[in-house]
Amino acid sequence: MWNQQERSLAQWDGSVKMAFWRNIAAQLPIVGDPSKIDLVNTGVVANFLDGLPPAAYPFDVDMASAVRGEALFKDNCAVCHKPHNDTIYQFRDIGTDMNRAAVLNDAAFHLFAAGFQASCHDQDFLYRSPTGEEVRPCRMAGEDVITARTTPAVQGYVAEVLDGVWARAPYLHNGSIPTLYHLLVPASRPEQFLRGAIQYDTAKVGYVLDPAVTGLVADTSPTLTIYDRRKDGHAGTGHDRNLVVDGKLRRLDWSGPQYADALKDLIEYLKTR
Ligand code: HEC
Structure with missing residues (x-):
């Protein structure tokens, strides 16, 4: 917008x-x-x-981590997520x-x-x-x-350019991925999740999807729905493979303990967009 x-x-x-x-x-x-x-x-x-x-991220940001994340973003993401990319x-x-x-x-x-x-x-x-x-x-x-x-x-x-991306959850065109963490760690993506709860998850960056945490269930809260990735058009697939773009390998999958620190830095940077 x-x-x-x-x-x-x-x-x-x-x-x-x-x-x-x-x-x-x-x-x-x-x-x-x-x-x-x-x-x-x-x-x-x-x-x-x-x-x-866009509205600024309303919670704290670890700026040292975000600065490291910015470099990762430039190397892996900016080749696609840049202004005027048609x-x-x-x-x-x-x-x-x-x-x-x-x-x-x-x-x-x-x-x-x-x-x-x-x-x-x-x-x-x-x-x-x-x-x-x-x-x-x-x-x-x-x-x-x-x-x-x-x-x-x-x-x-x-x-799209990723400005204000903290406020754009759930992610992708069909809203099939609840948080940035789930986008960047594809194996963690849930089959079903709660949409419409507004408690914010500052670690994963998106809305809290666990009914045990929100205390809300879809049956009793009229604003809530269950997003089911198995429905037609709802698949939460893709954006999950590392790709060579402009002759350089770009990491889209940050799964695994070896990328845990980098993943945190990248998410921290995305809060500042
Ligand atoms: C090859 C190009 C390409 C690269 C590289 C790439 N993306 Fe994407 N990204 C896309 C496309 C295309 C979409 C939209 C896909 C859709 O909605 O179905 C997207 C969607 C997204 C979204 C969802 C935006 C929203 O508003 O829902 C986020 C967040 C995102 N990418 C983050 C990243 C990050 C972080 C990186 C680097 C680690 C990255 N992308 C690397 C092409 C790319």
Whole structure:
């Protein structure tokens, strides 16, 4: 949501480029009726989010550890998680559940494109971007509005910049990984976990998932649900293999006692993003 200036592609599947249109895409499912979309408001919000910083981590950080973690991040993660990275990572690269990326089939593309078009009822609407550029978004068409990622060859996920990542749990496009620890130690990922509890786990970084700790169970708390990774589209697979990117091995799996210190440093650094 925040710091849109660093994100050249949006939506998990990287289908929408321009910030103005991202905002329309976010509003449409909520507003429902495209004729009720407010174009002036869309532009104001797009510009507000352009440089909006994420909220800072609200608990203590061990800064000496975070400094060591920053070096690990640069070596292993920044090659993908960097500003303006418009690469789409496919199943063979990253191995996460492909269901969401495949949503944009031909029929869905035409449905979304028509919805976008219908939201833009004033062809002369002038949008002034934060850099002062003047655009008439309602006169834009086709791929400039939404990219047709309608075939498996072009479907996958963007590697977002990780600012404010402490506040983004549960992780991945489908929220299938409860904490940063579980992301970085793939063998520890639970089959099921509790979603909707707001007790924060400052060691693993994410929300506490153990009902024995939260004292809450899904049956009695209306805001809680059980996330079940065995359901269609819910797999918590992928982002679990070390990969060679730009000629260098990048560690994505930090399992094992030999990486325990490094893992702690990396997580400590991620708190500061
Ligand atoms: C080959 C590129 C690549 C490398 C290297 C990589 N990632 Fe990722 N990462 C991705 C992609 C792509 C996604 C989105 C996958 C999805 O949601 O299905 C992702 C998702 C994430 C997320 C979830 C973000 C969210 O908001 O849910 C975190 C956290 C993350 N990566 C951390 C890291 C860390 C830490 C490292 C280094 C140890 C790393 N990544 C290395 C490509 C990469």
